[in-house]
Amino acid sequence: MTAIPDSAIDRGARALVLPTGILLAVLAGAWLAAVARAPLDSVQGVIQKILYVHPPLAFAAYAGFALTALGGAFFLWRGDEAWDHLARAAAEVGVLFCTLVVVTGPIWAKGTWGRWWSWDLRLTITLLLWFVYLAYLLLRSFTEGNERAARFAAVYGIAGLAVIPLNYFALDLAGGRSMHPENLQRSNLGAGMGWPFALGALVCLVAFAHLLARRIEVEALRSALAERVARAPRGLEHG
Amino acid sequence: MNTLLAILWKDLVSEWRSRDRVVAMALFSFLVVIVLHFALPDVDPVEVRRLAPGLLWVAYVFAALLGLNRAFALELENEALSALAMAPADRGFVFLGKAAANFVLLAVVQFATAVVFGLAFALDLVPVAVPLAGVVALGSLGICSVGTLFSAVAVRTRYREVMLPLLILPLLVPVLLGAVSATAALLQGESLPSASIQLLVVTDAVFLIVSFLGFDYVLDE
Amino acid sequence: MGYVIAAYAIAIGAVGLYFAHLVRERGRLRRDLDRGER
Numbered sequence: 052m053t054a055i056p057d058s059a060i061d062r063g064a065r066a067l068v069l070p071t072g073i074l075l076a077v078l079a080g081a082w083l084a085a086v087a088r089a090p091l092d093s094v095q096g097v098i099q100k101i102l103y104v105h106p107p108l109a110f111a112a113y114a115g116f117a118l119t120a121l122g123g124a125f126f127l128w129r130g131d132e133a134w135d136h137l138a139r140a141a142a143e144v145g146v147l148f149c150t151l152v153v154v155t156g157p158i159w160a161k162g163t164w165g166r167w168w169s170w171d172l173r174l175t176i177t178l179l180l181w182f183v184y185l186a187y188l189l190l191r192s193f194t195e196g197n198e199r200a201a202r203f204a205a206v207y208g209i210a211g212l213a214v215i216p217l218n219y220f221a222l223d224l225a226g227g228r229s230m231h232p233e234n235l236q237r238s239n240l241g242a243g244m245g246w247p248f249a250l251g252a253l254v255c256l257v258a259f260a261h262l263l264a265r266r267i268e269v270e271a272l273r274s275a276l277a278e279r280v281a282r283a284p285r286g287l288e289h290g
Numbered sequence: 291m292n293t294l295l296a297i298l299w300k301d302l303v304s305e306w307r308s309r310d311r312v313v314a315m316a317l318f319s320f321l322v323v324i325v326l327h328f329a330l331p332d333v334d335p336v337e338v339r340r341l342a343p344g345l346l347w348v349a350y351v352f353a354a355l356l357g358l359n360r361a362f363a364l365e366l367e368n369e370a371l372s373a374l375a376m377a378p379a380d381r382g383f384v385f386l387g388k389a390a391a392n393f394v395l396l397a398v399v400q401f402a403t404a405v406v407f408g409l410a411f412a413l414d415l416v417p418v419a420v421p422l423a424g425v426v427a428l429g430s431l432g433i434c435s436v437g438t439l440f441s442a443v444a445v446r447t448r449y450r451e452v453m454l455p456l457l458i459l460p461l462l463v464p465v466l467l468g469a470v471s472a473t474a475a476l477l478q479g480e481s482l483p484s485a486s487i488q489l490l491v492v493t494d495a496v497f498l499i500v501s502f503l504g505f506d507y508v509l510d511e
Numbered sequence: 512m513g514y515v516i517a518a519y520a521i522a523i524g525a526v527g528l529y530f531a532h533l534v535r536e537r538g539r540l541r542r543d544l545d546r547g548e549r
Contacts, residue, residue, distance in 0.1 A: 086519075101518045108522060127507050147529055155518045162514035182460040189456060193447040203443045206504040207457060210436060213500055214461050217493050221464035224471060224485050258526055265533040272540035279547050 058133035064267035071261035078257055082250035090243045098162035103247040105155040107255035108148050109177060115145020116180060120212035123205030135201040138208060140266035144259055146184040152177050172222050179218055183211040297387025305395060311360050312395050319353040319403040327410045338411050343473035346407055347466055353399050355455050358437040361392055362445045385505035389438040396430050418476040428490040429469035432497050436461050439501040442508045464493045
């Protein structure tokens with residue numbers, strides 16, 4: 052194996068790839084079996100089973116953004132590039148999960164209420180988070196200079212995280228006065244629904260961890276390659 | 291503290307000399323108001339009173355974005371961004387000075403826009419002028435704090451005019467929701483809802499702290 | 512029922528696609544790094 056400039060985060064990520072992968076495979080199987088076997092909801096019918104994937108995806112999306120902000124904060128504090136790898140990786144994986152939340156939500160809404168969109172509090176907050184994620188990634192793309200991009204993104208990540216609880220209260224306020232009388236009711240989990248939901252949450256978090264580990268690994272490799280190219284007298288020849 | 295006042299004074303004086311930013315913001319804001327007026331079909335006064343708060347803040351946000359986009363333009367053109375970074379005092383005060391200047395300019399434009407808005411939509415804003423000014427000030431505080439911070443960021447990106455709204459609009463949702471709901475209450479003749487004011491105050495505090503601390507990392511040249 | 516299948520398929524499919532992308536990317540970068548060693 053080639054020598055790669057290493058840090059604890061990069062090494063930790065590489066070490067986690069295999070165990071999370073195996074755990075994911077096992078859990079995913081158990082989860083899908085549990086979902087298939089779960090009893091039908093008396094009110095919503097089979098459509099309710101989306102509940103075992105949609106909120107779990109949201110857990111991962113929010114965990115992702117928390118990590119993005121945390122990674123950015125540590126990067127600003129410590130200056131270690133590895134923290135920025137974490138932040139950037141968490142943002143990319145997180146935006147994937149966030150997109151899936153925003154996609155599966157309307158699928159559930161359409162199946163339950165016959166409408167694709169509703170300004171439901173949680174769905175709206177996730178939509179706003181999605182925009183923040185996207186702005187974060189665009190900011191990174193459009194800033195010239197790696198170090199500056201990392202710094203800018205770190206500040207934005209922290210601001211974006213701070214706004215999530217603010218949005219929660221803000222939308223709660225708006226919901227109270229809004230003209231929209233319908234509110235998607237969170238169906239209470241009845242008997243036999245605990246396991247598929249808990250497994251769903253675990254699967255999504257482990258999937259997030261696995262993808263995050265792989266993404267950090269890729270970032271470390273990219274960084275090593277860029278360093279090699281910068282130090283070489285001539286550029287590398289790519290096949 | 292002196293840095294704050296120095297930067298504030300410098301920005302306001304340079305704006306007073308050319309007045310281009312304020313005039314542009316004001317004209318744009320008036321145009322938005324007029325367009326919004328035409329965008330609404332003939333609605334009865336009760337409907338208008340319901341929709342007005344949101345529309346007013348749409349105009350305010352547009353004006354703010356225009357002004358904030360230009361906040362660091364002068365420094366960028368004259369390669370003075372690094373000079374800001376080298377200021378011996380805490381860079382946080384540079385931020386406060388810049389944000390204060392933006393706030394003052396925005397306030398001037400907001401006042402003029404309110405007058406035009408009242409005329410365009412046949413609303414008498416005079417009875418609620420003082421509490422309205424307070425609500426608008428709280429809203430502008432939130433807008434100008436993160437707006438100034440990320441204006442310094444956006445000015446160093448490609449597509450900078452697009453980058454700023456993209457960055458701050460999701461962040462401004464709590465400010466706008468609080469401001470609009472408070473404005474709505476005022477226009478309906480009710481008293482200010484405490485929940486809205488609390489939201490605005492908390493959001494402003496959070497944004498000010500984050501922007502004050504974050505500006506340090508954004509100016510490093 | 513179709514909605515349920517669609518939701519799960521999209522979620523699992525998207526995660527799978529991203530996974531495949533990361534695996535490919537890692538392979539490419541490792542090859543490039545190894546090539547540079549010589």
